[in-house]
Amino acid sequence: MEIEKSLQEAGQYITLASVLGGFAFAAVIELLVSEKKGKLATAVIGMFSTSALMFLYSLLSYVLIYSALLVDNAALDTLTRTGGFALVVIFIAVFLLIVSIGTAGWLHSRPVGIATTIGAAVFSCATLITIFTVIFSVPPA
Numbered sequence: 001m002e003i004e005k006s007l008q009e010a011g012q013y014i015t016l017a018s019v020l021g022g023f024a025f026a027a028v029i030e031l032l033v034s035e036k037k038g039k040l041a042t043a044v045i046g047m048f049s050t051s052a053l054m055f056l057y058s059l060l061s062y063v064l065i066y067s068a069l070l071v072d073n074a075a076l077d078t079l080t081r082t083g084g085f086a087l088v089v090i091f092i093a094v095f096l097l098i099v100s101i102g103t104a105g106w107l108h109s110r111p112v113g114i115a116t117t118i119g120a121a122v123f124s125c126a127t128l129i130t131i132f133t134v135i136f137s138v139p140p141a
Contacts (some may be wrong), residue, residue: 003069010066020093021055024048024097047100054093061086062102
């Protein structure tokens with residue numbers, strides 16, 4: 001039963017990292033082909049790129065974990081530590097993606113920049129509250 005639960009969890013993280021990493025990668029491509037130049041555009045491209053790479057790392061980690069669990073369930077303890085690190089990377093990448101979205105609005109105009117910054121701040125707080133609520137409400141295994 002433990003293996004099935006771990007496989008399902010890894011599959012969910014694979015989906016999450018794929019979707020969010022694809023979004024970050026699409027944002028990088030869009031910004032690279034746009035006419036936006038300057039320090040702010042460079043910073044936004046860098047943040048989206050870093051976020052996309054972090055999601056890619058987590059995606060590859062969970063794909064390898066998923067494959068290893070299918071082959072040998074004895075490695076569950078070692079893979080759990082690797083998966084824990086990849087999950088922390090996903091959390092950091094999510095916050096970096098939120099900051100990138102909040103900052104990207106400033107490339108358009110001041111009102112859009114203010115709106116995206118406020119939205120990013122609210123969403124960051126909500127995400128942080130949700131993560132801590134889930135982490136501290138789940139009993140240790």
